[in-house]
Amino acid sequence: MGPESALYLAISQVPSGRVCTYGAIARLAGLPNRARWVGRILSRLPQDSTLPWHRIINSQGRISLPGERGSFQRQRLEQEGITFRNDRVNLRQFGWNLHPPSN
């Protein structure tokens, strides 16, 4: 299984109503220190993708997408019950598998 497949699998396993950071999802995909790589892949995702890309946010609990796209992502998250306070998500409440065992 290539690294991209592992990435898609990891993202698909983030439950509704939870979020995961770029760095954490990279680790789950077996590629630590590759948060930027995750962002690059997601930026090229087809618009009709069923992947829950909106559940991936940065380590500060903030949405990395600018402008209209960012608003859309936030809307998707709020739709799942995730609340924002000053443009920020409480990772302790909504974060999922942020520090998984290295194995």
Place this chain on the structure above:
DNA sequence: GATGTGACGAAAG
């Protein structure tokens, strides 16, 4: 090769 740029992250102050 050098440089700049991203849906990034962590540490320092």
Place this chain on the structure above:
DNA sequence: TCTTTCGCCACAT
């Protein structure tokens, strides 16, 4: 809690 700084890596110029 901010902002800065640096590490990181694929890609375009």
